[in-house]
Amino acid sequence: MTVLENRSRSRIHVILLLGLLATGLALAGICAGAVPLSPPEVLDALTGGPNGFVVLQYRLPRVAVAILAGAALALSGLFLQAAVRNPLASPDVIGVTKGAGLGAMLVAVLVPPGAHLWATPIGVVAGAAAVTVLLLRFSRRAGAHGTTLALAGIAIAALAAAAMQYLMAVFPQRADQAMVWLAGSVYGSTGTDVAALTVWLVVCLPGVVVCARLLDLAGLGDDSQTSLGWSPRGIRVLLVVVAVALAAGAVAAVGGIGFLGLLAPHLAARLAGRRAKWLVPATALSGAVVLSLADLAGRLVALPNELPAGVVAAVVGGPYLLFILLREARVHA
Template sequence: MTVLIGVARRRPPLLFTLLGLAVALVSVCVLAVSFGSVWLPFGQVWGILAEPIAPWLVEVTWSPVRASIVWDSRLPRVAMAVVVGAALALSGAIAQIVTRNPLADPYLLGVSQGAGLTVSLMMVLGVGVLGFVALPSVAFIGALAALLAVLAVAGRSGSVSVLVLAGLAVGQVCGAGLSLVLFLHAKGDQAKQVLFWLAGGMGDARWDALAIPAVVLVLAVVGGIAAGRRINLLHAEDDAATALGVNPRRFRLVMLVGVSLLAGTSVAVAGGIGFVGLVVPHAATFLVGSDARRLLPVSALLGAVFLVAADLLGRVLAAPSELPAGVITSAIGGPLFILMLLRSRRRMR
């Protein structure tokens, strides 16, 4: 990952970085809850959030309708953006480390396209009536199937370039399969609904849809930090990692299955949201370096901040309508990534 970031630099202590990102996340979440078709003052937002916890500390100056707007509409949306943004950034950071490729992310490995294909099949064929519990499971199956196909195509070469090219090929096949599903089986407005969902957004956020992605995210963060030392060994060549007691192929497969799980559950609840898993880990590396024990939690926090801000920007720019968050992340992430590539090319001259 340091290929795109540049030379080492002095960085603030990890605790300061985490506290700063936590403050930024709380601030942008409050902004996101306040803005909308009905403006809610910041004081009211804090009061509505605090009233169930400590009712003796707040004076109720808002109507039940405004409380319902916060708890039933905007807060689930913000919570989904936090979970999905953190999951995508974390999956991108893991993918970039274990493949030793700064361009790797769930989309580049075909994982997100596999999840999107299976979820789209559920939506078009009417299996989606199974509900939000089934969607993450089916998305994970699609993501894992795409990953296994990528690994099968890449074979035992051990080449990161072959792995990424296999991911691109599998992603294209999944995209073609999705197009066939829409052309052959979509009825009425189903194609429009699927395409809008693929653009990525938080418009359908519900509390009951967050349980599985949130649990997966917590387990991934804890597991990633706990395995941080072994993940760091993958920065080196496989022979060096083996000499230090790690089976690189087996461990890389386990980590990529984790990437599939994170990306699959995120796609299931929010659709396709690009560039979060690609750009955010580079920004996190700039802040704290490439040590996985520092990089993974910072990537998760930074990804949450980025996606909440992108979703808020999409609602503000197109009010009273909204732009899908995936459109905003692509519009921001694409130029940022091009700038990083140009900066890296100048340094290599």
């Protein structure tokens, strides 16, 4: 067996292990709660047992949304990092999730409640897209390195957060309706949320497939891409559009889960390498694992209360961001 075949087999094993880990965490998430259930009781509930209402209406949708949103945020971070060629890029670090939250809050305070169902996703997508366009224009003009790009994203996120605070002060009652997007939690997820997020990700799937095929090419310089007959600007625009769409769908479902889009792609690259054929599925599974684990930990560490998954993810992701900033500073010193 050649070295290449050995590496391919090891990558397959990594992806299978991540899938098994995600499945195990999903089962643990269904079992855990105010009323703990054993795996046999969960199976009994799925077939109409006495705990069927709790499992089917509360725990199963929560687990499903965590898996779908985690995968979406992770892939969004991966595509953003490829688009701007910077390991610090992720939906929350560069302010995309804050922009999405601002869009959701604007809908809450300006649009009649009866129209929120269809207007909120539009507001989320518009807010996320606006922040991304601002950041990409800044990075192109300033020729920003990692630290500068992160600071620019923090500044944009701070402006969006200030705007949200203003709306909360001026429209306190109506702005409270958008707090679900700011908390970063999968608590209260329903079957409707699962269906809506699934449809959104299915719509995004063709773009994800195209971006996955272009991911290796995106790592080359602009001159190399041009010599191969590709438009560097076109590749970047496609990566950004798909990344924003994925992040917007996830934020609409679970709110601003911090640092997941930064952490999951780096974890996947360490486990499966940087070849797109392995990196993309490993990143999606890593995101599902991280968000499922954050939600499970948030439910268990503060019983009988719960910590939002976004808080748990920030506890892990914040130090990791500092590590990357220090590493980038040493590289460019």
